[in-house]
Amino acid sequence: MKARIEIMxxxxxxxxxxxxxxxxxxxxxxxxxxxxxxxxxxxxxxGEADRDKARQDVERMCEALLANTVxxxxxxxxx
Amino acid sequence: MKSTVIVFPGSNCDRDVKVALEKAAGAxxxxxxxxETTFSATDLIVLPGGFSYGDYLRPGAMAAKSPxxxxxxxxxxxxxxVLGICNGFQILCESGxxxxxxxxxxxLNYICRDVHLKVEQTDTPxxxxxxxGQVIRIPVAHHDGNYFADEATLDRLxxxxxxxxxxxxxxxxxxxxxxxxxxQRNIAGxxxxxxxxxxxxxxxxxxxxxxxxxDDGRAVFESIAESLxxxxx
Numbered sequence: 001m002k003a004r005i006e007i008m009x010x011x012x013x014x015x016x017x018x019x020x021x022x023x024x025x026x027x028x029x030x031x032x033x034x035x036x037x038x039x040x041x042x043x044x045x046x047g048e049a050d051r052d053k054a055r056q057d058v059e060r061m062c063e064a065l066l067a068n069t070v071x072x073x074x075x076x077x078x079x
Numbered sequence: 080m081k082s083t084v085i086v087f088p089g090s091n092c093d094r095d096v097k098v099a100l101e102k103a104a105g106a107x108x109x110x111x112x113x114x115e116t117t118f119s120a121t122d123l124i125v126l127p128g129g130f131s132y133g134d135y136l137r138p139g140a141m142a143a144k145s146p147x148x149x150x151x152x153x154x155x156x157x158x159x160x161v162l163g164i165c166n167g168f169q170i171l172c173e174s175g176x177x178x179x180x181x182x183x184x185x186x187l188n189y190i191c192r193d194v195h196l197k198v199e200q201t202d203t204p205x206x207x208x209x210x211x212g213q214v215i216r217i218p219v220a221h222h223d224g225n226y227f228a229d230e231a232t233l234d235r236l237x238x239x240x241x242x243x244x245x246x247x248x249x250x251x252x253x254x255x256x257x258x259x260x261x262x263q264r265n266i267a268g269x270x271x272x273x274x275x276x277x278x279x280x281x282x283x284x285x286x287x288x289x290x291x292x293x294d295d296g297r298a299v300f301e302s303i304a305e306s307l308x309x310x311x312x
Contacts, residue, residue: 013227014182014185014227016183016186016187016261017183017187064144065140068137068180071180071182
């Protein structure tokens with residue numbers, strides 16, 4: 001099983017990199033670009049076969065290391 | 080007085096801070112590699128500047144989970160003073176010893192230059208040698224120094240007098256223009272609730288004696304010597 005974890009800055013936390021991308025897209029002539037937010041995706045191969053157990057494991061990984069929950073939210077997808 | 084400097088892969092100010100501790104604080108300094116799980120009794124722990132683990136994932140995130148940090152946290156909780164400079168401040172936040180997080184500079188630029196700081200708290204082991212409100216000039220060198228915490232945390236830091244240094248102009252005014260990296264409330268350094276754990280983005284060790292171009296950082300190390308005088312691990 002593989003876990004795909006999407007980590008994004010929380011709403012309200014300034015994302016200067018997203019802002020820079022937003023500005024660059026505008027500069028390239030792309031109209032109608034609203035707010036841009038940048039995040040990261042982490043993929044993990046898991047040995048665990050039980051989906052519930054796997055999700056719990058990945059949640060613990062997110063809380064312990066993968067995300068900083070002061071500023072980031074995470075979303076786990078098992079594929 | 081015995082100090083311990085923790086060395087992570089990618090630390091690059093560990094030797095600078097060792098020299099400053101030896102010359103300005105008269106300390107005996109042990110350098111401890113991040114892979115150690117323990118170290119001998121010490122009066123002070125310093126987490127130095129640098130780019131531990133290449134800033135992978137988030138600055139300080141990997142270092143905060145490295146083997147030596149469990150012992151650092153244990154010692155900090157037992158009352159050993161801890162100073163985190165630059166990457167060390169990021170590690171203290173990621174380890175949970177200090178609140179908040181250091182985010183990418185609002186300008187997205189790596190900023191390496193001298194800045195003015197207002198010393199707001201002098202009752203820490205690292206700032207006792209300054210006057211309250213004193214303006215000092217020492218360098219920053221960081222890409223991720225933009226201090227962020229939620230409003231409740233910021234209010235608590237202010238109420239408890241735990242904002243130790245703030246970015247300011249040469250005349251000491253704390254303004255948006257003097258906030259070089261977008262930090263909430265111009266915060267450059269904070270203390271924990273016990274005031275023994277302090278993290279700061281600027282580098283006092285880089286201007287601790289005149290031949291370096293200034294000595295405004297020296298009082299940090301003299302404060303350490305003063306506050307830990309008579310204490311011996």
